[in-house]
Amino acid sequence: MGIEELAGRLREFAVDRDWEQFHTPKNIAMALAGETGELLAELQWLTPEESRKVMDDAAAGARMRAELGDVFLYLIRLADLLGVDLAQAAEDKLEENERRYDAGTYRGSARKAPPL
Amino acid sequence: MGIEELAGRLREFAVDRDWEQFHTPKNIAMALAGETGELLAELQWLTPEESRKVMDDAAAGARMRAELGDVFLYLIRLADLLGVDLAQAAEDKLEENERRYDAGTYRGSARKAPPL
Amino acid sequence: MGIEELAGRLREFAVDRDWEQFHTPKNIAMALAGETGELLAELQWLTPEESRKVMDDAAAGARMRAELGDVFLYLIRLADLLGVDLAQAAEDKLEENERRYDAGTYRGSARKAPPL
Amino acid sequence: MGIEELAGRLREFAVDRDWEQFHTPKNIAMALAGETGELLAELQWLTPEESRKVMDDAAAGARMRAELGDVFLYLIRLADLLGVDLAQAAEDKLEENERRYDAGTYRGSARKAPPL
Numbered sequence: 306m307g308i309e310e311l312a313g314r315l316r317e318f319a320v321d322r323d324w325e326q327f328h329t330p331k332n333i334a335m336a337l338a339g340e341t342g343e344l345l346a347e348l349q350w351l352t353p354e355e356s357r358k359v360m361d362d363a364a365a366g367a368r369m370r371a372e373l374g375d376v377f378l379y380l381i382r383l384a385d386l387l388g389v390d391l392a393q394a395a396e397d398k399l400e401e402n403e404r405r406y407d408a409g410t411y412r413g414s415a416r417k418a419p420p421l
Numbered sequence: 422m423g424i425e426e427l428a429g430r431l432r433e434f435a436v437d438r439d440w441e442q443f444h445t446p447k448n449i450a451m452a453l454a455g456e457t458g459e460l461l462a463e464l465q466w467l468t469p470e471e472s473r474k475v476m477d478d479a480a481a482g483a484r485m486r487a488e489l490g491d492v493f494l495y496l497i498r499l500a501d502l503l504g505v506d507l508a509q510a511a512e513d514k515l516e517e518n519e520r521r522y523d524a525g526t527y528r529g530s531a532r533k534a535p536p537l
Numbered sequence: 538m539g540i541e542e543l544a545g546r547l548r549e550f551a552v553d554r555d556w557e558q559f560h561t562p563k564n565i566a567m568a569l570a571g572e573t574g575e576l577l578a579e580l581q582w583l584t585p586e587e588s589r590k591v592m593d594d595a596a597a598g599a600r601m602r603a604e605l606g607d608v609f610l611y612l613i614r615l616a617d618l619l620g621v622d623l624a625q626a627a628e629d630k631l632e633e634n635e636r637r638y639d640a641g642t643y644r645g646s647a648r649k650a651p652p653l
Numbered sequence: 654m655g656i657e658e659l660a661g662r663l664r665e666f667a668v669d670r671d672w673e674q675f676h677t678p679k680n681i682a683m684a685l686a687g688e689t690g691e692l693l694a695e696l697q698w699l700t701p702e703e704s705r706k707v708m709d710d711a712a713a714g715a716r717m718r719a720e721l722g723d724v725f726l727y728l729i730r731l732a733d734l735l736g737v738d739l740a741q742a743a744e745d746k747l748e749e750n751e752r753r754y755d756a757g758t759y760r761g762s763a764r765k766a767p768p769l
Binding site: 538539540543546547550553554555556558561562563564566567569570573574576577580583584585586588589591592601602603605606607608609610612613615616618619620621623624625626627628629630631634635638640643644645 | 654655656659662663666669670671672674677678679680682683685686689690692693696699700701702704705707708717718719721722723724725726728729731732734735736737739740741742743744745746747750751754756759760761
């Protein structure tokens with residue numbers, strides 16, 4: 306199912322429960338942050354190396370996958386409420402980053418490179 | 422550009438800059454939370470009603486769109502590093518929510534309804 | 538119990554469980570963000586007006602108080618690990634904000650006033 | 654300056670700028686999360702070991718100290734708006750954790766030990 310279809314399903318989901326009243330961008334952004342916090346909690350005590358293997362544990366992997374799904378659902382809902390094309394916004398930002406962080410200058414340095 | 426294509430571009434972006442060493446799931450999850458925080462900051466002083474109109478202001482709208490793009494890029498990168506199909510994870514979670522929060526019982530009540 | 542005493546109790550708590558190995562500033566910062574996410578979740582579906590009355594509900598109030606305690610504990614632990622005097626850091630930042638946002642210019646405007 | 658005195662100064666700060674209208678618990682919680690995100694961003698590309706030495710770099714250390722101050726200010730403001738004694742809430746939660754995670758059972762294990 307694509308982003309558009311998921312956005313449509315989330316719209317129906319809210320309408321069917323009369324939850325549109327609660328789905329302001331402000332509230333959904335808070336819910337997105339709450340789910341992102343749950344995702345962080347899954348990784349907080351792991352070393353960076355252990356975090357690469359988190360999916361190897363069936364239970365931890367299932368929780369991680371569910372958190373990723375939750376974050377994506379709220380992100381899709383927020384973008385839909387704001388009329389933003391999420392994939393296009395990401396592509397535009399990626400192209401900006403590709404220009405801003407040229408491979409030569411930023412090679413191997415995270416200090417100089419906060420974003421992706 | 423679809424999620425898969427964006428994930429591929431992000432992979433190249435990291436390889437070209439030798440940033441794979443920094444892109445552990447733990448680090449990317451922190452970056453995702455940092456960007457989510459910037460997104461919240463755009464809405465923190467607005468009323469829920471004002472937040473529905475945030476895109477009407479050209480400058481605030483452009484910042485909001487950029488933050489949504491940033492959050493999506495880190496989410497795609499994180500899912501790709503973990504080998505998780507983001508759209509499928511979202512669809513599965515949505516179906517779980519549809520079952521769990523039946524329209525009859527939860528109609529009009531946010532108290533009883535934490536998730537989407 | 539003051540901040541110093543709480544910091545000391547948290548140090549003992551970690552030593553007694555041999556958890557110092559997990560208490561890196563990076564990990565504690567993630568835990569702080571995770572708890573902040575839980576705090577947000579308590580308020581996400583409330584209107585700003587309802588959020589002013591959240592303590593009136595015994596159950597919601599108890600959860601809110603516990604989340605505030607959790608966030609403060611991780612904040613104290615993080616500052617202690619970094620050797621930062623939390624109260625002094627806050628006082629210095631407050632004085633900076635008092636200078637930066639003079640009452641005359643910023644009166645009644647949140648647009649012009651992101652911070653406290 | 655103690656927590657009570659800082660809370661009083663923040664009250665005056667808001668009154669002098671007529672910002673009480675913006676300082677709902679919901680809005681302050683969002684600001685707290687936003688500042689926590691900035692704090693995470695300071696540590697996201699560091700290894701856990703590097704994060705222990707973040708204060709050794711003058712510039713990074715100053716940013717870290719400022720972020721800790723920002724987070725504490727919003728936390729104090731939020732607790733004050735809700736009438737919660739922050740230190741007491743933390744002490745109560747710490748005692749709960751001391752009971753819940755007895756040193757014998759949880760020694761050396763983060764898996765079994767999500768909280769502090």
